[in-house]
Amino acid sequence: MDAVYLHGPGDLRVDTVEQHDVATGTIAVDIEYTGICGSDLHEYEVGPVPIRAEATGHSIPESEWDEYLPKPMGHEIAGTVSDVGENVDDVQVGDRVTLNMVSSCHNCRYCAAGKYHLCERGDGGVVSSRGFADRIVVPSSMAVHVPDEVSLRHAALAEPLGVSLRGVRRSGLDPTDRIAVFGAGPIGLGVVAGAAAAGAREIYVSEPRATRREAAKALGADVVIDPTAVDAVEKIQRETDRVDVSFECAGTATTLTDALRSTAYGETVVVLSVFEEEVPIHPNDIMQAEREIVGSFGFQGGPLVSQSEFATALDLIADGRIDPEPMITETVSLDAVESAFESLRDPETDQIKVLAEP
Ligand SMILES: [Zn+2]
Ligand SMILES: [Zn+2]
Numbered sequence: 001m002d003a004v005y006l007h008g009p010g011d012l013r014v015d016t017v018e019q020h021d022v023a024t025g026t027i028a029v030d031i032e033y034t035g036i037c038g039s040d041l042h043e044y045e046v047g048p049v050p051i052r053a054e055a056t057g058h059s060i061p062e063s064e065w066d067e068y069l070p071k072p073m074g075h076e077i078a079g080t081v082s083d084v085g086e087n088v089d090d091v092q093v094g095d096r097v098t099l100n101m102v103s104s105c106h107n108c109r110y111c112a113a114g115k116y117h118l119c120e121r122g123d124g125g126v127v128s129s130r131g132f133a134d135r136i137v138v139p140s141s142m143a144v145h146v147p148d149e150v151s152l153r154h155a156a157l158a159e160p161l162g163v164s165l166r167g168v169r170r171s172g173l174d175p176t177d178r179i180a181v182f183g184a185g186p187i188g189l190g191v192v193a194g195a196a197a198a199g200a201r202e203i204y205v206s207e208p209r210a211t212r213r214e215a216a217k218a219l220g221a222d223v224v225i226d227p228t229a230v231d232a233v234e235k236i237q238r239e240t241d242r243v244d245v246s247f248e249c250a251g252t253a254t255t256l257t258d259a260l261r262s263t264a265y266g267e268t269v270v271v272l273s274v275f276e277e278e279v280p281i282h283p284n285d286i287m288q289a290e291r292e293i294v295g296s297f298g299f300q301g302g303p304l305v306s307q308s309e310f311a312t313a314l315d316l317i318a319d320g321r322i323d324p325e326p327m328i329t330e331t332v333s334l335d336a337v338e339s340a341f342e343s344l345r346d347p348e349t350d351q352i353k354v355l356a357e358p
Contacts, residue, residue, distance in 0.1 A: 002358075004132035004337050005070040009047045012338040015070065017130075020137040022085035027140045029097060033156040033331070033355045034131040035076030036340055038185060042274050043071070044341050074131025074356065075101045078146065078155035088140040097143040098155040099136070100310050101129050102301025116302030132337050134358045144305055147318040153331075154317050156355055157186075157324040161317075162299035162310035164190025167272040168198055169309060170296040171245045175199035180236050180243045181221075182259045183250025184212035186353045187272050189219050189327050190313075191247045196220025197321045204243065206232040206258065211329070211350040218326035227258070236262040247272060253279035265289040272296050327353045334358050 005015045022028050048068040081095040091097065104111050104119035111119050130136055146155040164187050173179065179200050181188045184207035195203055196219065205216040206225045213224040223239070225232045236243060242264035248256050251273030259269045260281065271293060286293065300308035316322040329351045332340045340354045 001134045002334050003130050004073050004334055004356075006043060006048070006073050007070045008065065009045060012044060012073070012341060013070075014334050014337070017133075019135055022083045022137055024086045025088060025139055025141075026085045026137050027081050027088060027091050027143060028083035028135055028137050029077065029079040029099065029143075030082040030135055031077055031079040031131065031133060031358050032152040033078050033357055034074040035156045035160065035186075036074075036337070036344060036354045036356065037076055037160060038187060039274055040073055040075075041341060041344055042276055043073070045345065046276055072130035072133075074133070075099075075129040076156050076159040077101075077129070077131040077136060078152040078158075079136075080152075081143070082135065084140065091140045091143045095143070096146040096152060096155070098146055098152075098158045098314070099129075099138055099142045100144050100301050100305040100308075101138075101142060101159070102298060102305070104302045106302075111302070114304055115300075116304065117298040117300055119302075132334055132356050132358065141303070144311060144314065147314055149318040150314055153328070153355065154324050155314065157190075157327065157353065158310055158313045158317075160186045160353070161190045161194070161313035161322065161324065162308065163187055163272065163296075165194045165309035165312055165316075166299045167191050167247055167249075167270045167296040168194040170294050171247070171268055171270045173198050173200055173245055176201055177244035178202040178204070178240045180204040180206065180232075180246040180259070180262045181216070182206050182232075182246065182248050182255040182262075183273070184209070184216045184224075185249065186327055188247065188249030189215055189352065190324075191249060191272070192216050192221050193219040193322045193324070194316075197316055202240070204236055204240070204262075206236075206255075209349070212352060215326040215352055219322075233258050233261045243267075245270065249273055251275045253281070256281055257285065260285040260289075260291060260293075263289075263291055265291065268292045268294055270294045270296050324353075328355060329353065331355045331357045
């Protein structure tokens with residue numbers, strides 16, 4: 001079958017590979033949709049990125065890439081179960097599923113505490129998962145059933161929405177809070193939708209691209225700002241006396257500082273972005289204002305997935321509190337995945353979430 005692999009920075013190919021057979025405890029899923037994730041784009045740009053590779057801060061040294069390349073791509077997967085191995089009782093052929101790809105060792109201190117997404121030896125979901133392909137074989141424990149009300153097209157967004165919902169959860173948001181979201185890519189838009197579902201009092205969004213500002217409005221933003229035309233920090237300070245929570249969802253030095261300075265003293269900035277490099281901030285923006293910076297990574301997974309932000313995303317779509325449709329701008333064949341990556345990397349792009357449809 002065909003499957004999309006990363007061979008190096010900027011080098012994505014459709015390779016012909018063997019299909020895997022199901023083994024004990026695994027299932028085969030015929031893939032209907034796989035979303036292109038921001039983390040896929042980062043890897044496409046800079047090479048394989050195990051997110052917490054402490055040695056280098058952000059990426060594997062080029063000398064070690066051979067170990068990781070070619071790397072299969074695609075982890076935001078929805079499809080139908082087409083085969084089950086021995087000892088699988090909770091999943092049947094024909095079930096509609098999406099996949100929780102958080103991998104964990106079940107041995108480290110984080111797994112012992114149920115924080116599987118922080119597993120020392122896992123990678124928080126950015127696993128070598130072969131999702132841009134016709135079919136994938138995974139442990140049955142990764143399957144999350146898709147409610148009848150949710151299309152597989154929308155189920156493919158459960159993974160990024162789970163990431164966004166975790167950020168909202170980490171923020172401690174309550175209905176009296178005004179919030180600001182910096183960056184309206186899929187994660188920022190999911191934060192908007194999640195914060196709206198959580199009853200945020202007022203939602204500001206700063207985003208340079210018009211299509212993304214429109215999507216933010218459709219998902220629940222009250223005020224959208226084009227930071228190339230207006231000073232977002234000044235406007236937010238003037239209109240809200242600074243927000244109660246801000247969310248950094250763009251991964252740049254500017255948006256991180258803007259998020260800090262838009263946030264009221266003593267309040268919280270949640271960082272959800274993958275940064276491609278170190279960025280400077282002024283520590284006095286934290287110290288003098290007693291602001292807190294909170295990290296948010298992936299979503300609870302492993303055996304806890306049914307209670308996690310991932311499953312919550314499916315429930316919120318099922319009951320209509322989140323409609324992810326405004327985030328989906330295109331569906332493409334496997335052959336067009338690389339050009340979709342290229343267009344998503346273009347700072348002027350009108351694309352938001354592109355789904356591959358193998
Ligand atoms: Zn993702
Ligand atoms: Zn672990």
